[in-house]
Amino acid sequence: MTKHDLLIAASTIWVVVTAVLVMFMQAGFAFLEAGLTRMKNAGHIAGKNVLIFGLCSVLYWAVGFGIAFGDGGWFSGTAGFFPSVNELISVGQKPFDFFAEVPGAAGYLFEVVFAGVSLAIVWGAMAERAKLWVYFVFGTYFTITYSIVSHWVWSPHGWLFSLGMQDFAGSTVVHYQGALAGLAGALILGPRIGKFGHDGRANPIPGHNIPFAVLGTLILWFGWFGFNPGSTLGVDLGGFGYFAYVALITNVAAATGAVAGMLIAWLKLGKPDISMMLNGALGALVAITAASGFVAPWAAIVIGAGSGVIAVFGVIFVERIGIDDPIGAVAVHGMSGVWGTLACGLFAAPVLAHNLATGHKGLVYGGGFHQLGIQALGVVAVGIFSFSTSYGCLWVLNRVWGIRVEPTVETQGLDVHEHGMWGYPEFYIPVPGGYGTESHGHMGGLGHAHAAAKPAPVAISKEVTV
Amino acid sequence: MTKHDLLIAASTIWVVVTAVLVMFMQAGFAFLEAGLTRMKNAGHIAGKNVLIFGLCSVLYWAVGFGIAFGDGGWFSGTAGFFPSVNELISVGQKPFDFFAEVPGAAGYLFEVVFAGVSLAIVWGAMAERAKLWVYFVFGTYFTITYSIVSHWVWSPHGWLFSLGMQDFAGSTVVHYQGALAGLAGALILGPRIGKFGHDGRANPIPGHNIPFAVLGTLILWFGWFGFNPGSTLGVDLGGFGYFAYVALITNVAAATGAVAGMLIAWLKLGKPDISMMLNGALGALVAITAASGFVAPWAAIVIGAGSGVIAVFGVIFVERIGIDDPIGAVAVHGMSGVWGTLACGLFAAPVLAHNLATGHKGLVYGGGFHQLGIQALGVVAVGIFSFSTSYGCLWVLNRVWGIRVEPTVETQGLDVHEHGMWGYPEFYIPVPGGYGTESHGHMGGLGHAHAAAKPAPVAISKEVTV
Amino acid sequence: MTKHDLLIAASTIWVVVTAVLVMFMQAGFAFLEAGLTRMKNAGHIAGKNVLIFGLCSVLYWAVGFGIAFGDGGWFSGTAGFFPSVNELISVGQKPFDFFAEVPGAAGYLFEVVFAGVSLAIVWGAMAERAKLWVYFVFGTYFTITYSIVSHWVWSPHGWLFSLGMQDFAGSTVVHYQGALAGLAGALILGPRIGKFGHDGRANPIPGHNIPFAVLGTLILWFGWFGFNPGSTLGVDLGGFGYFAYVALITNVAAATGAVAGMLIAWLKLGKPDISMMLNGALGALVAITAASGFVAPWAAIVIGAGSGVIAVFGVIFVERIGIDDPIGAVAVHGMSGVWGTLACGLFAAPVLAHNLATGHKGLVYGGGFHQLGIQALGVVAVGIFSFSTSYGCLWVLNRVWGIRVEPTVETQGLDVHEHGMWGYPEFYIPVPGGYGTESHGHMGGLGHAHAAAKPAPVAISKEVTV
Amino acid sequence: MRKVETVVIRERIEIVIDAVEEETGHVGVTVIEAVGHGRQRGVTHEYRGRVFESRFLPKALLIFVVDDDRADAVVRAIAAAAVSGNESGDGLVWSTPIENVTHNRTGRREAT
Amino acid sequence: MRKVETVVIRERIEIVIDAVEEETGHVGVTVIEAVGHGRQRGVTHEYRGRVFESRFLPKALLIFVVDDDRADAVVRAIAAAAVSGNESGDGLVWSTPIENVTHNRTGRREAT
Amino acid sequence: MRKVETVVIRERIEIVIDAVEEETGHVGVTVIEAVGHGRQRGVTHEYRGRVFESRFLPKALLIFVVDDDRADAVVRAIAAAAVSGNESGDGLVWSTPIENVTHNRTGRREAT
């Protein structure tokens, strides 16, 4: 047992544990999104996260990981497809020598959960009206385009990495990209029925469960301690134990975003809207994702506060221009993603940029516009690539087969139509022995002992032969 | 400070962190099971997981851990009961020298959460109709029989271990055993009132909360990253950082199971049933539990897909033969547990079986039927032992006291009858200032300021003296 | 790379991971509290945890961390305010040299989540009737008083630490303090409308969602594996891997508390009340917090059982003397916090007190009343300081501006009044395409395809210009 | 025409409606959730030390708007079908003459 | 017989029923959740930038089937018990003659 | 006075009430959630291998207590406003003479 063995052990613990935290963010998205949409779609909205993470996990093993982190050129990796046992258990070997201190398998695990997050964001903006098969087709497509961009920014061969772009954990790669695809989807799908009145004014369509949205947000915040600090991909990047600093920055920014989101909603809208507070916290987490390795605590506060402002005004703006984004993905992940990416160019602290050996100090430290320019270039390049490829794909799918459900399906809900069963069955149909049957129901007391003795047929429903 | 100290530190971090992830699976089971059962039992179903994990935790410290991992013979451990402070803080010492790199306490922690999972599975198949005291009595009994079997398979003295049985993290020990006891319980309890019509046809009794079931599944998936990778019990089993590979295999299998479960339900039942997708993912996690240390990624996909098939057809089959298993435990944990155990005999990769020094390569690698035979032997032996001991115990309890609640209790619900209060009180009774009182209620707006000034007595309820 | 570097790496992993587990306890409190209060306040109750953790995180970076752990005197730290990048990334340097094996940032992360827990407890006892701005003002104030007491007990300069007070992870510092402030708040606010009848008898106001309360409790139990074991602040305190023992003790106590809480409720109240079981588990976790590093497993069982008794009788007692504490914070965190702190003086095992070099062995090991006396002194001193400062602050705020919402706001609910929107909007107002509109609603089936074609205006609501 | 109203236990909703359809040929019903209070006792609840009970039981109110000459048969069909065999709680049925019965979709006014 | 119907605020449900039982001796009631719209204003809601209000308030509809000679006393008892002291919202009570009143369990038809 | 009752689809609740207020000047309504069964088919459900369907559709029952001379106009206003353009499901409206109408808050008894 060498010290290097112990380094591998510690780094692998760190990378696996943080990857697992990020994986749990799927539950966060599931509950944030289910909470901010309607009861009739709750099962579908929550369940689709399992589906897409499943799809993505297999695909990313097959091709995504190779594209993103396999050896290759400036545009894409060209090795590491369908990786074998040996490629996955060895450490620092080709084709995954990018991961110097952990086995290829740990690299896969950490990176696949990021791809899963990016995919989860996409569907937030498209919620409550897309057909189920679209998840399969576009999910597959996006996993690949996502992997290409992550190669650009994070692989040592990638062209944006070579230019010195700073995106510590993926404000651009993960969040902005997901939001761009979601925006493309929201544009092509159009708003939900009832969202805009005949006069074009937006109607509020409140989500059905604010506690779910809070749970989702806290799970995401929790998972983000994997997202950002885990992006050191080992225990010594930036110095031994430096990842704790990344965690601190992440927490300070998120905290500021939550408070700012609530206060700004209070000032602007007259009420300290809880969903805006949640959006503020999440927007801040998105923004600090790029910057968490590079900035000082005071800058984390500035970045977080900026995201609180963006959350409130961004959500209102997106609605005002006629886009229906039920959970605010465009504002929270898109606009805040851009803000965080650019913020590196403003606030990157000299000592940290140096320790991480990525890019240069930011504008406020006298670094001039150099780093800011590179950050802006990254934003523009990824914006064009991601939006156009996503829009193109969805446009074709929509043209050929139609990606939006029929009005009757949308009105009645995706749960019963797409999946056959409500998210909360006892609120919609009589279930044997359930709410709304003898002994039960709102304002109801308790029934007869005898009733149990001879169960009635499925009340109010007729069975149909399979 | 020696390198060995650091090894102990790293291994203990790993084992404790993964144990904690597995402990959280109790929340996963609580929500999976509560989601797939009815509103009137939601508090009971969720709450019982806290109870049985509590019971199990104390018992396992007292005797279970000694039976399972204390020094002893081929059948059972015979030392390490009521372990002392010194036995628990020392590393690699008798009676817990099985744990070479972590203190006995870490061994306890990791193993008790496994016992807790096995127990949680039991009650899924018995849901919505067992008396509360049965949890105490059978929970105690099962903790002990479980510990015996885990000694057989995992202790270096155990007879199945000595034969070279491969069960990396417990498809057989944890899942199959839990399902066998659950099956015994479901048989003795009989189906829930209303589950089968007068003509014997099954009525659907949909669970009440699909988002809960999704949350439960994602928590379980998350926890499984402790379950399988943590079973290395240190940072160097199979090579430093090898546990990351186990995590990858786990994820790929689960992902395939989710997608397969949904697609097969879609093909077979006409609808991409969300609960079947969840069952597919969980079944795949169960199956890969035995195999996660031994197989290649492609085999993880095969195993996961197989579990997706098993989930759908297994659930339907169990119902067709007249067994009422509300959450599908028999199919998901039992059938998939067998599948995963046998799959080792088919797909164990030579290099991995060698690295782990457990058993031999599988059939497809030219290993012949040797390993498959041992796996089958393990399945049969554990099947006979676990099913018969569980069935016997429950049969006696049922004969002497009756383990099923009265029909009136079942009809009205376990929450109010066993525990005195509904899981969702405001949907069932008027609560002061709650839903269904002035200012509140469905389709309701908002009431008078004045009403507040003179609170009414507990509406619609009369207080009774304690 | 030295061995010391690896020690820093391993310790930082441990401290950051456990800190993250503790951070997740915010979700636990959010769901425990939301579950045990009414539907009309669910969004507010859950959401406020995000707000106060946000507030506390920023403040603790600014001043709290310096007060608590910066260098200073017996009463308070006097350095480390607004810490800089360098202060946070260096290890074992002033002003945070208290943290010898991890960077200052890891220290911040671990300690801020403790402050967040203490703050979360406060609001449990004040639930459903405090104004929103009070969270901002008192949250700020309490963050500071909390930090002062944590300096007393945990900083090597603190006066109670110097006396040898044993409070391993904060039964006194975190839980008791939070409960004292909550008690002050509950006294000043008075009981909720409808809680006590005209004859002074208490009315039950059941919480609205027992599954949420169960989830909250399991999340808290999960997080407590960070809370107590993480308090070693490194991998070698008490011996390498000793933290696993702390985890075992924590689990055994919690388990006993859950079972005891249920059994005692069964005996005393006639029903195995689930909320009492949850309170038993939590009370045991609170009590073992001080003792987890110091006691043997049998003592953990005694302590846990004691907390089960305290939970049931404490909750009843608090209600009987006319205090309305909706979630039982005074009993669970206050009384059990005192019990756990004193229990160290009774049960501290010689070997463990020695290994940790804190205080002396307890009464039952022949240590006499010395340690018990110090523990009692700590309880009294903190009790006087914390209660009086909290009561004073809240009294002034109440006198000047009033901290309780108007009766009309309380009756109708904090969600709609303080935040503008219900926690479960579809149960209260018609939402376009939601429950209670065409195609939907309880006992409802499914509507017309055509209805979708011409969406109605926002049913039953009129839009008002912003 | 006549409006026949009945309060029944919820498990009987389907059976009552089927009986009306089969025995009288009348199709069309509106169902409303209700709770009722008759002579039965509720069940005891306990929460955190307080014990109390509730006095209502869940019922359903069914409304059938029927031709005058069918009213009597509908009442009889309902009373027969609503019987659960329990000791109490099966409810009541009654009818009321109504005027101006109009079919919303067509605007057709039925003879009173 | 007569059917007495009343719309009351929900906190008055118990009080009204108790009053009817005490003052007239009549036992038996069916309660239905309702919402009503009278002259009061709702409360303002806000969600993600949109402000709106709701015009209904929660009420309950109580149905008492009573003997003809008790109807008037029941109406009076209800009207008296329903008063909450609020400025508005206490609702209405009225009665209607009904026919064919049949007790489901026994099939006994009450004298009309 | 007269009680006008109507069963309508839920999306029409607001429109019907507005129509009554505008066309007849009558203010005051009580709304009850209902489900109804007419001639339409439900939608197919599937759960874990079992397929079944439900036959009810959500409706609302609206109650307007009105002056005798306004009853006919109210009925007509409702019938007109309730039409959704769907092929079925728009429900019914009818009226009944009622007695003893009393305003709870004031105790004032309206002329019958």
Ligand SMILES: Nc1ncnc2c1ncn2[C@@H]1O[C@H](COP(=O)(O)OP(=O)(O)O)[C@@H](O)[C@H]1O
């Ligand atoms: N006089 C009444 N007026 C209105 N509803 C009544 C009346 N009597 C009974 N009911 C309804 O019928 C239900 C059954 O009544 P109950 O007295 O329990 O049954 P039974 O008369 O068969 O013993 C009650 O819950 C209530 O909803």
Ligand SMILES: Nc1ncnc2c1ncn2[C@@H]1O[C@H](COP(=O)(O)OP(=O)(O)O)[C@@H](O)[C@H]1O
């Ligand atoms: N004409 C009416 N028809 C039906 N229900 C009515 C009528 N007038 C009032 N109500 C019911 O009574 C409730 C109270 O009416 P409201 O006008 O607010 O009270 P008040 O007349 O005491 O000021 C309403 O919410 C509604 O449910």
Ligand SMILES: Nc1ncnc2c1ncn2[C@@H]1O[C@H](COP(=O)(O)OP(=O)(O)O)[C@@H](O)[C@H]1O
């Ligand atoms: N005879 C009736 N008695 C009571 N309610 C009825 C009757 N006929 C119709 N309804 C109510 O009206 C609703 C619409 O009826 P339906 O037959 O579907 O519409 P349509 O007559 O326009 O085709 C039903 O769901 C039911 O609630």
